Amino acid sequence: MRKIDFEDIERQGIHTPFYFYDMRLLEKTLRQARNEADKYDFHLHYALKANVNTPLLKRIQELGFGADCVSGNEVQHALNHGFSASKIAFAGVGKTDNEIKQGLVNEIFSFNVESIPELMVINDLALQNNKIARIALRINPNVDANTHHYITTGIEESKFGINHWELDAIIEKLPVLKGINLVGLHFHIGSQITDFSAFKSLCIKVNKIQEFFSSHGIEFEHLNLGGGLGIDYHAPDQNEVSDFRTYFALFNQLIHRKEGQEIHFELGRSLVAQCGSLITKVLFIKEGAARSFAIVDAGMNDLMRPALYQAYHQIQSLTSKVSDVRKYDVVGPICESTDIFLKQIALPQLKRGDILAIRSTGAYGQSMRNNYNMRKDAQEWYQY
Ligand SMILES: *Cc1c(COP(=O)(O)O)cnc(C)c1O
Numbered sequence: 463m464r465k466i467d468f469e470d471i472e473r474q475g476i477h478t479p480f481y482f483y484d485m486r487l488l489e490k491t492l493r494q495a496r497n498e499a500d501k502y503d504f505h506l507h508y509a510l511k512a513n514v515n516t517p518l519l520k521r522i523q524e525l526g527f528g529a530d531c532v533s534g535n536e537v538q539h540a541l542n543h544g545f546s547a548s549k550i551a552f553a554g555v556g557k558t559d560n561e562i563k564q565g566l567v568n569e570i571f572s573f574n575v576e577s578i579p580e581l582m583v584i585n586d587l588a589l590q591n592n593k594i595a596r597i598a599l600r601i602n603p604n605v606d607a608n609t610h611h612y613i614t615t616g617i618e619e620s621k622f623g624i625n626h627w628e629l630d631a632i633i634e635k636l637p638v639l640k641g642i643n644l645v646g647l648h649f650h651i652g653s654q655i656t657d658f659s660a661f662k663s664l665c666i667k668v669n670k671i672q673e674f675f676s677s678h679g680i681e682f683e684h685l686n687l688g689g690g691l692g693i694d695y696h697a698p699d700q701n702e703v704s705d706f707r708t709y710f711a712l713f714n715q716l717i718h719r720k721e722g723q724e725i726h727f728e729l730g731r732s733l734v735a736q737c738g739s740l741i742t743k744v745l746f747i748k749e750g751a752a753r754s755f756a757i758v759d760a761g762m763n764d765l766m767r768p769a770l771y772q773a774y775h776q777i778q779s780l781t782s783k784v785s786d787v788r789k790y791d792v793v794g795p796i797c798e799s800t801d802i803f804l805k806q807i808a809l810p811q812l813k814r815g816d817i818l819a820i821r822s823t824g825a826y827g828q829s830m831r832n833n834y835n836m837r838k839d840a841q842e843w844y845q846y
Contacts, residue, residue: 650688738824
């Protein structure tokens with residue numbers, strides 16, 4: 463990890479726990495993603511829900527990314543940060559009428575529609591507002607992403623997307639839906655996918671589904687293949703940037719792209735996760751019956767992923783240099799037994815006041831924070 467001048471940061475009024483963002487690494491990551499995607503003229507959207515902080519969003523927008531939003535507030539936030547409405551995709555299984563109207567008024571790139579009832583409502587609201595909604599059907603391709611169950615979205619038991627047995631009904635209804643312009647097909651099978659065979663299976667399904675529509679005379683301006691590319695949580699320094707080259711090359715090779723058809727992706731985690739670390743201070747070392755606890759000043763409200771889906775984040779000490787290595791359970795102050803960042807992790811012997819970095823927390827860290835136990839929001843620091 464890049465060297466951080468902790469004392470200087472504290473002098474600037476930033477105190478632990480705080481999120482540290484390495485803006486150089488962000489830049490490197492964004493540029494690599496862009497360069498690899500540009501080889502095939504692929505369009506990239508950034509999934510805002512991973513991190514909505516202004517300095518990151520500004521840079522992402524400046525580099526030409528579109529936005530992928532999952533709420534009306536995210537759509538507004540993207541607009542406020544200069545993303546053009548013509549580059550904003552809006553997904554989500556539960557869009558409210560107000561959120562739909564907002565998307566219509568702004569004439570966004572696409573509503574990624576997740577059910578037949580939603581399709582009907584968007585059609586009605588578009589007609590009432592004298593608009594035509596650009597929509598992409600989010601299809602559930604029934605592909606197992608081989609990732610944590612809680613972040614799998616593309617299998618039939620999932621709430622996301624339209625199932626294949628509903629497609630006939632949609633094709634039947636389409637001709638009467640005058641408020642709708644069907645422009646794309648959308649897929650997103652899950653997150654933190656490191657097994658590329660899942661993306662291969664996705665491509666095969668996408669081709670089949672596209673053929674099915676073609677056989678009914680329906681063609682699409684674009685295919686949106688979602689996000690989900692994983693990062694290396696176990697070796698963030700060795701693998702700072704995900705393998706965008708292999709990822710985009712795979713889709714380029716396997717997707718049957720129609721003449722003039724645009725291909726879109728919506729990446730979140732792989733763009734912003736590695737540039738962030740949660741910096742926290744050891745409050746107490748507590749000797750338990752069979753283990754030592756390092757009690758730190760960050761809690762599950764600052765970083766929810768370990769408590770929510772047993773996510774692993776590497777932890778390193780930025781201050782202790784003792785060669786004597788001990789095992790600790792690194793835990794937060796919140797009154798919940800699940801407020802644990804890592805169990806039985808080997809660290810140089812810690813003492814009160816030592817500083818730890820919880821790594822790879824740029825994605826789904828700050829954006830998922832909450833104020834449980836009336837805790838304050840963690841501060842943030844951007845290193846350029
Ligand atoms: C969350 C989400 C993404 C981004 O997922 P990552 O795993 O962070 O790349 C893309 N598309 C949709 C529809 C999403 O909900």
